[in-house]
Amino acid sequence: MKQYMEHAHGNTLTLRSIGIDTYRENIIYMRADCHVCRSEGFSALTRLVVRHGPKNIIATLNVVHSQLLAHGEAGLSLEAFRRLGAAEGDTVSVAHLDPITSLGFVRAKMYGNELSADNLRAIITDVTAGRYSNIELAAFLVACSGDHLNENEIISLTEAMIASGKHLDWGQGPVMDKHCVGGLPGNRTTPIVVSIAAAAGLTIPKTSSRAITSPAGTADAMETMAPVDLDLDRMREVVKREGGCIVWGGAVDLSPADDILISVEKALDIDSEGQMIASVLSKKAAAGSTHVVIDIPVGATAKVRSQEEARSIGARMEVVAKAIGLQLRVILSDGSQPVGRGIGPALEAQDVLAVLRNDKDAPRDLRDRALTLAGVMLEMAGKCTAGSGIDKARSILESGEAVKKFMAICEAQGGFTEPGVAPHRYDVLADHEGVVRSVDNRRLARIAKLAGAPKALTAGIHFHAPIGKHISKGELLFTIHAEAQGELDYAIAYMKQENSTIQYD
């Protein structure tokens, strides 16, 4: 009885592991008749502060009306256990959540007010600390979507995101980086560009993201060939030894706010301009980059649909880059169809390897794009005269120096493995003769995602029908790859709904 009284007074509960994975959102499970619930007046969806020693998290309450928990016990979602650094049997205290001041700024933004640098810093600080529920994260993202952030706000958001995590320092000399403004399936130039640049003696500590709304991010594709979730110390070792690396940005804790926001952007399938610019440039700056090449593919079904839109985004990125002290070069490229043949992590990795290995049937479009970007980078860094970059890049690739450097980077990151092949496949054949007129990148990406990409690493699409190709009746247009029959069936069902993925006549 005495112990119960102490508990009631101190609002403490003993943790029980119930093993529920709620993804990124912290959930605390408490009995409806628990003494803390009763004395504090908590109810379902209440947001609470959970304290464990010096650490604390904010969690959403789910009330348990069963024997899942004993009296005096609380459960936590797996992520909440991890964030709190707690184990079963540990004691936690729970308390009401003070009103989160920065949510007032989010509401002001909904009503069209401009956010100050201080406002955005407060919001990003709270997001990073896990103080926003998924609903609140969605509200912030949507309030900033469309063109609702002006240039000053994007600069402030970028600076706030940089400040939210670690900042890397690579010492003297230029530190190179590149980024492609998504939307183009298979456009996996990064491993090739990094290999060429590092082989030329440049420092290029590349952090890449996982897919947001696409079937694969560079980190997903790279992961099928080498480990990518290196911590900062391991990343430093790789770059010190090889000049470059290709790792997942989330694992090195650069711009952690961005990773939290991306999880909700993904669930909503949105990626707005202001958030995108802040996301990209904050990661570059936090990674210690000084020179960045930006590739913006333009096409009717790419993310950026017109030259005008691409120039506007490019100009805005240049303004923000300048404000935060980055040198930037923006390249507009063809975004009318997929690059290479693979769409999905392992399938894209196979294209990358074919280019690096100078295979005769390596996808020429992927090779040309990678050489263009590497050439610009070599010129920016003063490694060759203006206009000669692409020749220099080509000679590094064709000499075998690039693939040698790539394999060395993979070894340094933990060892190279050949990407696998999916067990379930379905060939999509032409039902008439014709010439390919257009390719719907969005539908292809959707099919690859329904087939399981990027979570199923070998899932996706192998694409055989580039624009302008003559197609005979019965010829292979593309193959869907999947790791589970259910996913393959689902992708096929979606594909068959409309016959417009590839137009040929």
Next chain:
Amino acid sequence: MKQYMEHAHGNTLTLRSIGIDTYRENIIYMRADCHVCRSEGFSALTRLVVRHGPKNIIATLNVVHSQLLAHGEAGLSLEAFRRLGAAEGDTVSVAHLDPITSLGFVRAKMYGNELSADNLRAIITDVTAGRYSNIELAAFLVACSGDHLNENEIISLTEAMIASGKHLDWGQGPVMDKHCVGGLPGNRTTPIVVSIAAAAGLTIPKTSSRAITSPAGTADAMETMAPVDLDLDRMREVVKREGGCIVWGGAVDLSPADDILISVEKALDIDSEGQMIASVLSKKAAAGSTHVVIDIPVGATAKVRSQEEARSIGARMEVVAKAIGLQLRVILSDGSQPVGRGIGPALEAQDVLAVLRNDKDAPRDLRDRALTLAGVMLEMAGKCTAGSGIDKARSILESGEAVKKFMAICEAQGGFTEPGVAPHRYDVLADHEGVVRSVDNRRLARIAKLAGAPKALTAGIHFHAPIGKHISKGELLFTIHAEAQGELDYAIAYMKQENSTIQYD
């Protein structure tokens, strides 16, 4: 083994009751190693279709990594069990969710596109069917917040909400209704106006809402005196017998989309103009009302802060009302301070009873407001000449006919009870002498909510310091009421943070 194979093939699982209350969001719990998870490739936060006989729901997946569920079992949140009409031991099948088309319209709205009537109908149909996650509901609400909905969109949204639920028909003659555009604590005129109007022989089948962001809605206050969650048949009986009722709108399934949206608006503490107008007028139209009086209190810390804003909202409401065939009268009233003395369900109910019973110390401001609104209503319905409405209303109140009608309505709804008094109270005293200059309605509402209102029915504030009152040092400004000591402490802590709730000097 044979049964297992059938299960694996048909994607079926047996339901287990694990008793977790996730509020309105449907959650399905499945084992990480479950055959359906494996063969379908599901992972945490995946959205699934769960089928049970002819019914189906969409649920978010939480993956279980423990022995909480046995092989072949799935758990559902309490709300998901209820919506699916399922019981422990029932068999359900689960499948991937087809992309929700209407979410494309929500994304278009984020980018500033106008939504068509078809777009809004599709969105509201999916919201009503529970197809949106909380994140997606937040995205829709925020995309429509501020001034992002134009008049056509508000009209279409209103019509879509009306179509989402039942529509009541009360036969011939005018059907009266009233609504107050919130933001003013204690402004509980509805039970008084309904009693006067019904006593005058009018039909007034009043449905009220629970609190969205305030410490009490009319339904919350009324619930401390009589049952309010009547279904449609019960509501009809009450109105047939007494001419009027005061019930909770959610229980009669009018504009159910609105109830779902309100739960997320509440979590985000937002209530935007377009959604508000659609919410109010859809409920009125669905309830079969023909004549509506709208009260808009205006004040620096009320929801509507200026005469200009109030006139703009009023004009917009008139346009929408006309489009959907409602007669509307808008009254602008004083919103500078709380109405009556109570803030919180039971405390506001006590003020209502004092006015109805013609108590000598009944709050005069509440009485005057109720008589004004009832007077306008009597005039609109042709029960008296223009200008004589308030006199007629007063005579019905003073004669005792109003309180008699109110008690009859309560009896018809299930029986009258006196509202209770909270066990924990804290008096806030003046620390100096002065005259009350201003009252911060928002801070008072926040304190009442932290003290537990509206969920704790007797919690809230008893207010003693109206503007202009002379206050002696040590005199009572207000009393905080709470049902739990933890909530009382929390409200006191917030109140003490800033000394600006009531300004007197």
